[in-house]
Amino acid sequence: MNLTWVNGKYLEDEKACLHVSDLAIQRGYGVFDFFAVTRPVPFFLKTADSQPGKPGKPFLLSSYLDRFFHSARGLNLEVPVSREELNRIIDEFIVKNNLKKHGIKLTLTGGYSEDGYQPVAPNMIIRAHELKIPTKEKYQQGFRVMTHEYQRSTPGYKSLDYRHAIALIPTLKERGLDDVLYCYHGIITEFPRSNFFMVDQNDRIVTPASHILEGITRKAVLRVARDHFEVQERDVFVDELINAKETFLTSSTKSIMPVTQIDGHNIGDGPGKITRKLSELLFELADDFEF
């Protein structure tokens, strides 16, 4: 894991640089996406690595690439390689770096903009990142979070805009919390890097429908949930949390993570029955499942 792809060239990672005129550095302008190469096994299903020594296979790659191209279009950036070519490069990248339990991040920036404002030919980066899987202890304990009034503009594109969330990190640390749950005018939307789910008193799986980034793990959870539960995609009000039986978040890194406390109010007692059931169902979904 030490080759990084920059604009068509493989570089030793420490040499993977962008000139300071890049529009990400000048104006935070760019999009990215991130997907796992071989999903982590949920700890309660822990088995021996089934394919030791073999490079991994990206989980739901097709959906991630759909979203990457969608984000690029949303910010008027042209991906400099075709979809077919990108698939080939990702395969090559995995083999060259012998990736097994990593994530791959695709980044596309506004390019080397002379006037520091107008996007030009984008710079593109493909880089491997260690997957920081939550521990068994963390899953058992669940996330403790606080709500926070904020709405991202155009959240449907996975842009580089995380300023608001990152500026809140010291507040979270001070309060011993794991994350912030955005809400706006009384309606819950999402976490900065994860989607929100609630199990209501009738065992319905409920998740916010709009003003969110539609996570690929969210989509996969909805898919597997529909076969076993009633599912609702709709506005979820902060006031409803008091009646939630279980809450959890979904993300590419964390898969499903129980959320056991919101604004000091405890929800359930550790990971709920349905949360665990969905974790299992999600893991059973084929790597190349097509929606």
Place this chain on the structure above:
Amino acid sequence: MNLTWVNGKYLEDEKACLHVSDLAIQRGYGVFDFFAVTRPVPFFLKTADSQPGKPGKPFLLSSYLDRFFHSARGLNLEVPVSREELNRIIDEFIVKNNLKKHGIKLTLTGGYSEDGYQPVAPNMIIRAHELKIPTKEKYQQGFRVMTHEYQRSTPGYKSLDYRHAIALIPTLKERGLDDVLYCYHGIITEFPRSNFFMVDQNDRIVTPASHILEGITRKAVLRVARDHFEVQERDVFVDELINAKETFLTSSTKSIMPVTQIDGHNIGDGPGKITRKLSELLFELADDFEF
């Protein structure tokens, strides 16, 4: 103009790079500021360059540095040099690059973040940019703009967050417009890179009071205006535009630029009398004026 300062070292500009793990590239996280080295002379006062061959002197530097440190604190980033040291470096930077009619951009990013989310020791860049001064023709014509519903979060810090504005560039081009004027719930706030002013029917100078980045040129214009006009800093409603005698914008690059059309509605007939008067007063303000 070819040396760029990166983390304490002067580099040939083409070698001024940041590693792709920088938090500006990963998450758009950072702040900056920009100030002119010797202000442009308004075209209607055009005289010979008063100090040919001598390096320039930054305009209102103290206010820009106040804001740069303020922005850094707001995003929990520590400027790696003291205020005193930064003053010295800027003087040195101007002499080394023999800058006369340029702008200087200070950028501070979230640093080389291993987990791609948490800020670490910041990277700092000092770079010279050509000042793109609006032409006489453009001043005479004035800017044509459209209003657009949007509110930046924490606009008081000069962060790298320009995604929303930059994504609108194609729309502006398509409509032959110069800029977008943000408003929110019927209240005008600011342009993405400039502040908004209106001259009302009673020759009062009116400018939005809150939910804006407080521009240094805005502050200077308010200062010189108070000696000659009644000044109001308050909420300005979109509905009031219909009664504006003159409108203009202020920015470090553009100084004062008339705005002669908003949403297809013409305001005045070219640069207004008071707009021109303020342009002159602003130019007379001493480089090192202290507020």
